Amino acid sequence: MPEPLHDVLNIGNAVVDILAHAEDDLLVGQGLTKGSMRLIDADEAERLYDLMGPAIETSGGCAGNTAAGVASFGGKAAFIGKVAEDQFGKLYKHDMQSIGVHFDTSALKGGAPTARSMILVTPDGERTMNTYLGACQELTVDDIDADTVAASAITYLEGYLWDPPQAKDAFRLAAKIAHEAGRQVSLTLSDSFCVDRFREEFLTLIRDGTIDILLANESEVHALYQTADFDTGIRALQNDCRIAAVTMGEKGAMVVSRNGMEKVSATPVDTVVDTTGAGDLFASGFLFGQARGMPLADSARLGTIAAAEAIGHLGPRPATSLSDLARQSGFDI
Amino acid sequence: MPEPLHDVLNIGNAVVDILAHAEDDLLVGQGLTKGSMRLIDADEAERLYDLMGPAIETSGGCAGNTAAGVASFGGKAAFIGKVAEDQFGKLYKHDMQSIGVHFDTSALKGGAPTARSMILVTPDGERTMNTYLGACQELTVDDIDADTVAASAITYLEGYLWDPPQAKDAFRLAAKIAHEAGRQVSLTLSDSFCVDRFREEFLTLIRDGTIDILLANESEVHALYQTADFDTGIRALQNDCRIAAVTMGEKGAMVVSRNGMEKVSATPVDTVVDTTGAGDLFASGFLFGQARGMPLADSARLGTIAAAEAIGHLGPRPATSLSDLARQSGFDI
Numbered sequence: 001m002p003e004p005l006h007d008v009l010n011i012g013n014a015v016v017d018i019l020a021h022a023e024d025d026l027l028v029g030q031g032l033t034k035g036s037m038r039l040i041d042a043d044e045a046e047r048l049y050d051l052m053g054p055a056i057e058t059s060g061g062c063a064g065n066t067a068a069g070v071a072s073f074g075g076k077a078a079f080i081g082k083v084a085e086d087q088f089g090k091l092y093k094h095d096m097q098s099i100g101v102h103f104d105t106s107a108l109k110g111g112a113p114t115a116r117s118m119i120l121v122t123p124d125g126e127r128t129m130n131t132y133l134g135a136c137q138e139l140t141v142d143d144i145d146a147d148t149v150a151a152s153a154i155t156y157l158e159g160y161l162w163d164p165p166q167a168k169d170a171f172r173l174a175a176k177i178a179h180e181a182g183r184q185v186s187l188t189l190s191d192s193f194c195v196d197r198f199r200e201e202f203l204t205l206i207r208d209g210t211i212d213i214l215l216a217n218e219s220e221v222h223a224l225y226q227t228a229d230f231d232t233g234i235r236a237l238q239n240d241c242r243i244a245a246v247t248m249g250e251k252g253a254m255v256v257s258r259n260g261m262e263k264v265s266a267t268p269v270d271t272v273v274d275t276t277g278a279g280d281l282f283a284s285g286f287l288f289g290q291a292r293g294m295p296l297a298d299s300a301r302l303g304t305i306a307a308a309e310a311i312g313h314l315g316p317r318p319a320t321s322l323s324d325l326a327r328q329s330g331f332d333i
Numbered sequence: 334m335p336e337p338l339h340d341v342l343n344i345g346n347a348v349v350d351i352l353a354h355a356e357d358d359l360l361v362g363q364g365l366t367k368g369s370m371r372l373i374d375a376d377e378a379e380r381l382y383d384l385m386g387p388a389i390e391t392s393g394g395c396a397g398n399t400a401a402g403v404a405s406f407g408g409k410a411a412f413i414g415k416v417a418e419d420q421f422g423k424l425y426k427h428d429m430q431s432i433g434v435h436f437d438t439s440a441l442k443g444g445a446p447t448a449r450s451m452i453l454v455t456p457d458g459e460r461t462m463n464t465y466l467g468a469c470q471e472l473t474v475d476d477i478d479a480d481t482v483a484a485s486a487i488t489y490l491e492g493y494l495w496d497p498p499q500a501k502d503a504f505r506l507a508a509k510i511a512h513e514a515g516r517q518v519s520l521t522l523s524d525s526f527c528v529d530r531f532r533e534e535f536l537t538l539i540r541d542g543t544i545d546i547l548l549a550n551e552s553e554v555h556a557l558y559q560t561a562d563f564d565t566g567i568r569a570l571q572n573d574c575r576i577a578a579v580t581m582g583e584k585g586a587m588v589v590s591r592n593g594m595e596k597v598s599a600t601p602v603d604t605v606v607d608t609t610g611a612g613d614l615f616a617s618g619f620l621f622g623q624a625r626g627m628p629l630a631d632s633a634r635l636g637t638i639a640a641a642e643a644i645g646h647l648g649p650r651p652a653t654s655l656s657d658l659a660r661q662s663g664f665d666i
Contacts, residue, residue, distance in 0.1 A: 018424070020431075049427060050427075050431075052427075052431060053431050053432065054392065054401070054427075054428040054431050054432050054650065055391075055424070055427070055428065055431075056389050056390065056391045056648060057389065057390040057391065057424060058388075058389045058390065059387065068387070086419075086420055087419055087420040087421050087446070087447075088420050091351070091388070091390060094382060094383075094385075094387075094388070095387040095388065098353075098383075098385060098386050098387050098388075099386065099387050113420070114420075315389060317387065
């Protein structure tokens, strides 16, 4: 098996984040569930945008954020996702390529615009996402570059890919190519509502060996196994997955494998400014560590370092070099 | 004279800022003058963008930032500027209207895209701007809404309006309408290179009474009067202008009128993150104070409060309520 060209290939929805501060009253008034992601159509996107305050725009999307994190750790990252040929698509591509992420998925011409997520950040730092998928609806198997998949130590897929109609076929094709090349496949469950939409399919992917490494947070574990008891969920994960890493907010993270489980503390954060991207950046550290053959707990520690960085500022991608932060914490990377 | 509907009408280039951190080496390698603004064409915009790191996008532009500052002080602000009918134009309009700024200039159809400024923020917090004017080139006298001008206590114009071919006619028309309605007209010199381009015209505007209130920084005063001696420049200003407010970075600001001059200290800043918008927000505080009939020194103090806020975070517009900050400093607004 040749040395991988990329540590992590990230496949997901290419989304521009539109981030604005909002009071809790707005969420309540609009019936929005704090901390969740909901899908909206173009009309609802217009309506909600009119209610939002002044915003900043920045590249986002689960897998895209994870790619940015891997690059910031000094890893080699690739990305597959669908933007449109418009200003948002251009800035998305720029932000990827300018940090050295390999990204050459063809842009959609003459169809829907680049996806955008209107993210309301409440005073507690929690983010509530409202995503119009736009061009992401058009990701297909044709966008899966087999050479890139085969050349990546880990192919990482976001659960949100189950929403666009043809993306799950792209997902399955990528997983097949990866395994045929002797590589690993990872999935993030993305969001508890996403798990509610696709529970059986996700469980099948996990149990039939399509997924080698599962990323999830507490509420997604609860949703996946429909249990209020976290320990029950974790034991079920241990039975179903080869490797799972579960984030638990300020309580840190739990890594689970057939050999056992281990808890890793959260990296302290002075002020929670904006949790957007925290889970995605945890994934970047964990997967970078796994791609480089680190122990599970060390990989999770890299994840908590990256998550803490994301929480300390507005926006989902690293504002500081993650490799510098890792070295300050004693990692030799 | 009827009560003004708006405290400040801001007329300027409607520009989306593309902000990225950059090392000094990039500026040196590209021959860029730190702290300045240069105009670039579409090709140079592409070339430079390829060299820039990942960015955040946010509404900017001198006069637009000042409008946002006035609104944040609780003032009534209006804006006239030209965007295109594209994604950047839409976000620009959203950001204005969502903070209550009156903005209904028609968007340009089928021409150049919305203006963008690629802003390189070096580790010292200094910003270096590279602006592609795009749709701003098409601002004309037809965009000056006479009712809005006549209903604004102060009409504020940016010196950068001398760059687009027809905007100076729009500027002159607005000034004429304002004075006929018994209102005041203010100008910012914008940038020392802008002063170098249009020195004689700016001096004429100041000396013939078109301008009632001049905003400038130290280097613009040096450029305007072609003197290395600041006191010489200030005395010349006092002779030429009814009111001038000159910002001096960490040394504060100087207010100058026929009756005398007074120095106001800078508001302390813990860390200089990004100076983008500092001058524009100083103007917002100063002009808000003037529109509300405050003394010159108090108006300048509001300016320093706003400038300090802008310097403490990435991006040119207030991230915190300026009226709250002013009240914390003892202002009853």
